[in-house]
Amino acid sequence: EVQLVESGGGLVQPGRSLRLSCVASGFPFDKYAMHWVRLVPGKGLEWVAGISWGSTNINYADSVKGRFTVSRDDAKNSLYLQMHSLTADDTASYHCAKALDMLTLTCPFDVWGRGTSVTVSS
Amino acid sequence: EIVMTQSPATLSVSPGERATLSCRTSQNVATNLAWYQQKPGQAPRLLIFGASVRATGIPSRFTGAGSGTEFTLVISGLQSEDFAVYYCQQYNYWPPWTFGQGTKVEVK
Numbered sequence: 616e617v618q619l620v621e622s623g624g625g626l627v628q629p630g631r632s633l634r635l636s637c638v639a640s641g642f643p644f645d646k647y648a649m650h651w652v653r654l655v656p657g658k659g660l661e662w663v664a665g666i667s668w669g670s671t672n673i674n675y676a677d678s679v680k681g682r683f684t685v686s687r688d689d690a691k692n693s694l695y696l697q698m699h700s701l702t703a704d705d706t707a708s709y710h711c712a713k714a715l716d717m718l719t720l721t722c723p724f725d726v727w728g729r730g731t732s733v734t735v736s737s
Numbered sequence: 738e739i740v741m742t743q744s745p746a747t748l749s750v751s752p753g754e755r756a757t758l759s760c761r762t763s764q765n766v767a768t769n770l771a772w773y774q775q776k777p778g779q780a781p782r783l784l785i786f787g788a789s790v791r792a793t794g795i796p797s798r799f800t801g802a803g804s805g806t807e808f809t810l811v812i813s814g815l816q817s818e819d820f821a822v823y824y825c826q827q828y829n830y831w832p833p834w835t836f837g838q839g840t841k842v843e844v845k
Contacts, residue, residue: 619780650834652781652836654775654781658838659822659824659836659837659838659839660773660775660781660824660826660836660839661836662832662833662834662835662836665831665832665834674831674832674833675832676832676833677833710780710781712781715783715786720831721769721828721829721831722786722828723771723783723786723826723828724771724781724783724826724834725783725786725792725793726783727780727781727782727783728780729778729779729780730780
């Protein structure tokens with residue numbers, strides 16, 4: 616079964632950092648682009664960051680550029696999101712998502728994790 | 738950045754009826770358009786990609802159509818499990834991979 620499981624969320628003060636993880640199983644992880652998407656309360660889905668197979672193409676939403684870093688460890692079938700300088704606007708459920716097709720970025724996301732909740736508040 | 742506009746924001750429909758959701762993109766995205774279903778506490782679910790191709794395991798009551806800048810998702814014979822929020826997403830011009838603001842389908 617193809618599965619994605621996120622962890623690392625929690626309550627954090629403004630300005631602090633947090634690192635999210637996503638463990639994948641059931642598919643050749645190193646052949647697929649992976650993404651982080653957040654579900655913002657009252658606002659909907661927002662794509663946050665994406666990383667290609669081989670980590671050669673990495674992209675960020677303008678809202679997180681310079682503060683968040685996405686990475687992957689193919690040996691561990693894991694995706695990460697390092698978040699710095701967090702603000703209340705980063706409060707959301709963070710989901711990792713798998714690209715539908717192998718070796719391409721021009722495709723939708725066919726498998727999603729259930730998410731890990733991040734709350735930024737003092 | 739491609740701007741996605743979904744309408745209506747909320748759609749009230751009785752079980753068994755048909756729901757028609759719309760999505761408009763600010764530029765031509767060909768058929769690189771997907772639809773997702775989101776329920777509280779659950780992972781988003783891919784319903785449609787390529788504007789009209791049903792994803793694996795998606796029932797035939799979900800039908801996607803359109804190309805260019807105008808797209809629709811029709812849910813025929815709404816069932817109780819279909820009441821949810823639906824998002825469209827374009828993946829033609831990236832980054833970013835952009836989503837619409839969502840349409841909530843609620844029980845009338």
